[in-house]
Structures are given as structure tokens and as C-alpha cells.
Amino acid sequence: MKRPTIIDIAREVGVSKAAVSYALNGRGGVSARTRQRILEVAAEMGWRASSAARALSSDRAASVGIVLARSPEVLHTEPFFMQMVAGLERTLSEHGVSLQLALATDTATELATYQHWWAERRVDGVVVTDLRVSDPRPRLLRELGTPTVYFGIAHPMPGSSVLRGNEHDVARTALAHLAQLGHRRIGHVQGPRDLQHTVRREEALREAAEEFDGVVLSQASGGYTEEGGVRATRQLLAARDRPTAIVYDNDVMAVAAVASADDLGVRVPADLSVVAWDDSMLCRVVRPAVTAFAHGVAQDAATAALMLLELVETGAVEDRELSPRRLVSRASTAAPGSQQNDNGEN
Amino acid sequence: MKRPTIIDIAREVGVSKAAVSYALNGRGGVSARTRQRILEVAAEMGWRASSAARALSSDRAASVGIVLARSPEVLHTEPFFMQMVAGLERTLSEHGVSLQLALATDTATELATYQHWWAERRVDGVVVTDLRVSDPRPRLLRELGTPTVYFGIAHPMPGSSVLRGNEHDVARTALAHLAQLGHRRIGHVQGPRDLQHTVRREEALREAAEEFDGVVLSQASGGYTEEGGVRATRQLLAARDRPTAIVYDNDVMAVAAVASADDLGVRVPADLSVVAWDDSMLCRVVRPAVTAFAHGVAQDAATAALMLLELVETGAVEDRELSPRRLVSRASTAAPGSQQNDNGEN
DNA sequence: CTGAAAGCGCTTACAG
């Protein structure tokens, strides 16, 4: 089946191809009657503008990109990424813009991807997540001139737009919840040390801890994986003053710890309360179910998409904030030494 | 930063732009010396061919598409989809081909997506999953002439290529495992009734059941969701001859049932053994952990990608088979009436 | 081995 072009339409209607273009793009220069006829014929033929031709002449790719820079393991177990991708795609497609997706396992590959995307005019802009400590990406993207929205960053980025994170609220809420239950020695199993938000969460928890009398923090790195989460938990529990509660930087590590409670020699929540910084089905199905901070990833992704579209269009857009996280209290948190809950699953 | 074109390179080197194009595409028509110089200058300038210009003149989008046609809920909880997307992208990007991703919540939208992609020359081909009963997609794609690889289909598709599923092997292995433990009344909680592979799995289990003396099947539909899985389980357990084991069409439903065992009034595996047709972290972290069929989604996605690339290139490719699923036996399956396992979690 | 030219399918000033 030959795909029709505006020349086919022009021939059928008996006008020039410029007239067809004007009519199809809703611009002046064609009589209402002719426009109507052109639209009919185009619809009848199943015509759609060639994305390549349009991109070439309009200098717009009508596409934006995101690089997922995580190990396959984390990518597959954390629902966050699919929610992010789905949320972006849904909003973008409503605006006729498509999403370019790439994976990267190392920084060099990721940088090359941005460079190639931009040089090939494949994208009009990008969304960047998971900023790392001394991250080379902002510099490259600034040099290239690629419009960029940074997702979940603490500080404004000169020349770019930011969807700000809310670590301090979460940290305060988490500690308030645990302190109220009577916990004072609180552990923190962290994500990868090279991620900026790992550092920010650590700081946020430290600052929040000062607001609560006698709360003492201890930290260990778990790298977002199941094995890492269990290992870090074991490490924290080995201290003389072992924590009675642990905050995990993601759902995967928290759930892995709960699932390995027997191996770790603890009962949850009697010996150890568990809080996850992310919520997902994982937190709901383990026993005890895990107290977690839910957040609207799809909504935040939609916001990021809209910000990027405006940034591409106008060259600037106001920074915004991620939607607030909500504490979902479940059976994994209780007073230290509390009895088993009525499910008897601990 | 102005993005360089072949004209900039031609000017710098002092040759025609055709010569530049030949050199960059490794074709004849340029001396080795000139070619060398052109490649150097191109690299120095950070030049990459404009994807739009190349697509327009070569009539190749260098892009293939996949539509994810599931509810956001299923999309976000089943790790399958991200593994699929990641597997495709990884292989495609090695061949310089990008992946177009779209979501669709209804058939009309999905059909429109294929039509638009093709009319806009956005994709050179598509991968189609989750064929439905009396599915309108093959007809549309055949009419459009879009090269298509069908993922996990039972029968050959005239004019297209198929990555065949292996329901019969799984069904036989599942029943063998359960029958050997002493189960005879076996339930089957199914996925959405409108999916072809739901029907095929039902048939496969029925056929396999005939190979095992006295095995009786009972079925209920769970629609792949947590709520649906629990509801269907309750329904099967309400029968006079309630099953002592249930096979679930996905991990989400199986895990939801295990997590709701108390509500359902059963102990797993003492009163009910549980098997999931898919494996994931969910199956590992619930207690008891769920016996499941693992499969190499990333590998199968890579195979699908390679098949599609060849199909686009040559117009034909041999059908192949999905990689075999492997039974991962865990604590959720045991002899009917068996004692609690040593974890004491049941 | 090399260059001038046409063409891919659009968009968009510019004349009429």
C-alpha cells in the first residue's frame, strides 16, 4: 500500500501542494471550501505528514528523550521506571510528541547517547533523572544546548528547569512516625552512594533527627538491590546499639529485609520496624506489609513532560515541585518490643 | 551550538557533499586519503547524520514500534513489560535502530497508533504482543504492509513472523509437579478472557490433564490483577470439591492470593499449593515464596528485535520459539495437607 | 576516483 503524500492530495483536489500544506496546518491562504475538501481527501487517503519530512523542514523532531541509567536488575524490579516512562508517554502523545528511550549501563554510554540524539536531531529535549554526585551530564547538555528538565533535584539548575524533590518532608514525617512509636535508634539503609538524592536523603534525615529528642541515626549502603539491602541491614544490626527501626531508600531493599527477617534473626516489627521510601505492590504483599511513602510518579512524570514541552516551545519554564509523598502506615512499624500482630505472620 | 552538516564537512575538507556522504557511509567513490580526512573532520565536529534527513532520503525510519496495550495497573505491577522494553531497546540500539513506545487503553487507540506510525513513516516495523481473540490488528497491519513480528503466538501468521509460545510444555510440567505431590483437584486462575494465550493456556492445561490419572481442572478468571486473583481464588475454593492446588496465569495474582491466604481461610501450602506462570521478585519475597515458571524475557525480546530487523531488511524471516520456561520450585507447593514448613510463615 | 544534480516530503517566505 503506497503511503500518500501531499502531492497526491494536491493532484486529487486540483490545487498546489503549498495550498494543501496550508490547509492541513490550519493556516491562512486557502478558501474555506478548498480547505474542507483537502481535509476530506486527506482523511480518506489516511494521510499523515511524514515525520521525517516535517522534522527536516520545521527543525523539530517532535520527540523527547529519556535515558534510563540503571542496572537491568534495578530497572526490572523497581516499578518506578515503568511508571515514569508510561507517565511521560501518555502526556507527550497527547501533544503529538513521541518518547525516545535508551538504556545505559555506564556514564560514557549515557553521555554518548545525549550527544548522538542531539547531533542527529532526534530529540528536542530530554528529561534527566537520578543526578549523580559530580555528574557530567548537566555540563554536556548545557554545551550542546539541549533543553533539559531535571526530575527530582534539590537545587535550581542555571539555564535548565527543575522538578524539585521533597526529601525533607519525607525525612521529618518518617522520623515523627517512628519517634512517636518510641524508636530512638534509627537505621538508614541507603541507595547508591553516587546518587545525589542518596546524599540529600542522608542530610534530610540528619537534619530531621535534630528535631526529635534523643534520636540517633546509623547508616549503611544497600545500593537499591535485594542483596544489598539485606547485607546493609545485617551490618546495622551488628552494632552494639542496634537500631530498632530502619528506613530504606527504596521498596526493594525494605521488602528484601522483611522477607529475610528469619535469616537476619529479627522479628518485624517486634524487634525491627521497617519503613520504605517508595511504595509498590511489593510493600503490600510481604508479611508484615511494609509502611511506605507513596508518591504519584505518573503525575510527576506528566508534569515533567509538560515542563519540557513548554521549555522546548518557549525557551523557559518555571521550576516546580514533585507531588508530596504520603505515608502509608502498615504492619511493619510498631512500638519496639511490641507483640506480634494479629495476623501472626511475624 | 550549531549542529554541523555534511556541507560544513565538505567545506572544511574541500570536497563535494556527495563525497562526504560516500566516505561516511563507507561506499566507494573516495580515495582512502580523502575518506580518512573526512572521517577525522566529522568526528572532530561531532557530526552525526540528521535522522530526519536520512530517513527522508533513504525511506527508512531506523525505528521500530511496540504498543503496550494494558491497563496502567497491570503495566506497573508486572515486571514483564519493562523487561520486554529494555530487551528490545538494548538489541535495537546495537543496530542503530530506536524504539518507539506507545500506550493504549483501548483497541481503537491502538489501531490508530499503528496507522499513524506507518503513515508518518515513523517505524519500519512493529512487535505485537498479547494477541486477542478475534484481534483486528493482524488484518490492519497486513493491509498497511507493516512488517510485524508476533511475540508468543501459537500459530504461524501468513505474511508475518512469529515467536512461538510454549504453553504445552509449561502446562505439562506444572501438572506433573503437582500430580507428583499428590494433587488431583487443580484450579486455574486465568488472565483476561479476551487474550489468545489465556485460551491457549486453558487448552494446554486441559490436554495435559488427560495425561495424568484422575486430575480434575476447575477454572476462574482473574484478569491479571491483585483483586481479580483473590476473587477468582475465593470462587474456586467455594466449590464442593475445592482444589488443593491452583495455577495462576501470572505472578501478581498468585502472590496476591498468597498474601491474602488468611482472608481466604487457607494455609499455603498445607491447604492450597500455589504455582505462578510468571516469575519475579514478587514470588521470591512473599511467604511462602511462590513456585513459578521463570523465563528469559530479555533474551526473547532480543530475539524478537533481531527477527524484526531481518524482516525489515530482507522481507522475510523464519519463525522461532520463545526460550523454554523453567520451573522454580519454592515453598508454596507441597503435598496436600502437609505440615507447615520450617519457616513457620504459613 | 569525483562532482553536479535530482529527489525524499514537507514548510514557508515571497510574488502575484
Place this chain on the structure above:
DNA sequence: CTGAAAGCGCTTACAG
């Protein structure tokens, strides 16, 4: 209100 023409950045026969 309409049409002829140039241009976006490539590829690729076709002459030399």
C-alpha cells in the same frame, strides 16, 4: 486567496 520556488540535510544514480 493562490501558486511557484527555495530550502531542510541527507542519499544515490549518473556523467565525467
